Every structure is written in C-alpha cells, then in structure tokens.
Amino acid sequence: MKIQLSNNKSTELLYADLVVDTSGSASLTSTWLEKAKITVPQEKLDIGLTYVSQKFKLPENPKRDWKIKLIYPNPPQEKVGGTISKVEGDQYIVTIIGYLNTISGKEIIKREDGFLELTRTLPKQDIYHELLNATPLNKPSIYRVPQIKWKRIDKVKGFPNGLLLMGDTICRIDPVFGQGMSIAVLEALALRSILQEQRVSMQQAITSYHKKVARIIAPIWKMVITEVFRYPAITGKKPPExxxxxxxxxxxxxxxxxxxxxxxxxxxxxxxxxxxxxxxxxxxxxxxxxxxxxx
Incomplete structure (x- = not known):
C-alpha cells in the first residue's frame, strides 16, 4: 500500500505491506474512502453525550471506605449520572455525564460553582456532599460524544489492499460503559491470532480480521444500544427483540x-x-x- 504524508514543506511517499489505522473516530480514512467512492455502511445513534471532569482534594474522613462511587441515571426520566474515583496522590476525579445534550458546558465554565451545582442534579447526592468542602485542583474539562458509530468494514466491497482498521476507527462505543479499550484489546488479540496462524495472503488475512472483529463488536454493540434506546428521543435502527x-x-x-x-x-x-x-x-x-x- 502507498501512503502519502504531507506537511507545509514537503510530501513523502511510504510503501508498506500492512497499514494499521488506530487514529480513532476522527480518522481521515473515512474521508479518503469517500473520495475514492468506496461506500462504508454504518450503524450510528445520536446520543448527545457530554462528559465534564474535574480533579479534587477531599478533606480527611476516616469513614470513607470506598475507592469509587458510580451513580447511573435511570432512563428515560433521568439523563445525568456521575462517578467519583480515587486516583494517585490521594486525589479524586469526578466525572459527570449527561445524555441528549442535557449538560450546558458554557454554564459550568461561566460560574465558579458551576461544577458543584452540576453534581446537585444527580439522582443521588453522594458526590455533591463529598465535594462541599473539597478543594478543586484544576478547571473542569468538557468532552462531547455526539454519536456512537460502527463502521461495517466487514461489509465493504473493494476495500483497499493492505489497510486494516482497529479500535475507535472502526467502532466508537458509548464511553459510559468503559468498554472501548477492552474492545481494542480483543481486536489486537484477534489480529495476533490471525497473523500467527497465517496460511493465506496478507489481504486475505486482513479480510478475515475485519470479519472476526465484526463478530467481536456485534454483541457489545447490541448490549450498548439496548441501554441507549431506553431514551425514546434517541432514534435509529432498533433490533426486533x-x-x-x-x-x-x-x-x-x-x-x-x-x-x-x-x-x-x-x-x-x-x-x-x-x-x-x-x-x-x-x-x-x-x-x-x-x-x-x-x-
């Protein structure tokens, strides 16, 4: 496969038998395939997910007997959830998530107590009470996941020779479930197995890999959309069961x-x-x- 690398000063061509794209959901491979008029079927759902995270130092409390607390929303009535997790240096990371564009990032940044007030919207007040006398160690960070998307590379006809996709480049799952890196590990193990046992051409091995990855993702995707579809406002292809x-x-x-x-x-x-x-x-x-x- 031929790859063209460009910057402001020069262009360089590289040749490789195998190119692995792990650049994530924003990968330029999709744009490149579109320009080459190669259609990639997709399954996607608009979830309007917002993540807001901030690090804190909590006051000493001998009764604090936990390392992590998770408050998950009960859909469809509740759209906001959160976690508080102990990390290195006796610090805590708090992450609040909201589906369907429930969380306004501007309000959180504009108000000094914006993040604390956000924790008050959780179904339970555990995290809010922990933060009442806590010391913020940084500013809130906001991250958005408008969609979850599964690119069905396994169904593409005429896929470029020597190109292999992994991780979020193929499927961006709902990060609330914390399965993205586990999926990537399973894909890496599948690739290792195929390459170690390779008795076919490289392109046949790549095709076999993409089909195997589809079998890995399918039940996980179904598990995730089962929960996501508890919100009636989320539309998309629903399984009959x-x-x-x-x-x-x-x-x-x-x-x-x-x-x-x-x-x-x-x-x-x-x-x-x-x-x-x-x-x-x-x-x-x-x-x-x-x-x-x-x-």
Missing amino acids: LNIQQWYAKQIYLLSIEKRDVYDSFIKVMNLVEPITFLMKPKIISSVLKRILVK
Missing part, C-alpha cells in the same frame, strides 16, 4: 443488587471478560423468574 432485551437486562441489574453471584456475572459481562450468554445460564434465569414470581 429490543423490548425483551431491555426487560431482561433490567431484571439482571435489579437482581445483581440482591445476589452477589449475579452481580459478579454481570460485572464480568460488562467488562467483556465473559460473553453476554454468561447471563443466560440456567441458574441466573431461574433467579430472574423467582424474583418475578415473588414480586
């Missing part, structure tokens, strides 16, 4: 509060240590049915 998936996911979530084994299984699936079918073991299904019958 969405209502059943949302009902079962809700039961698992509620059951995980009551049963440690269900919680452990739930966390393993969310962190991609186990496949989603791990939550459909007979024992867990039985616990779900018993919970329904009792209540």
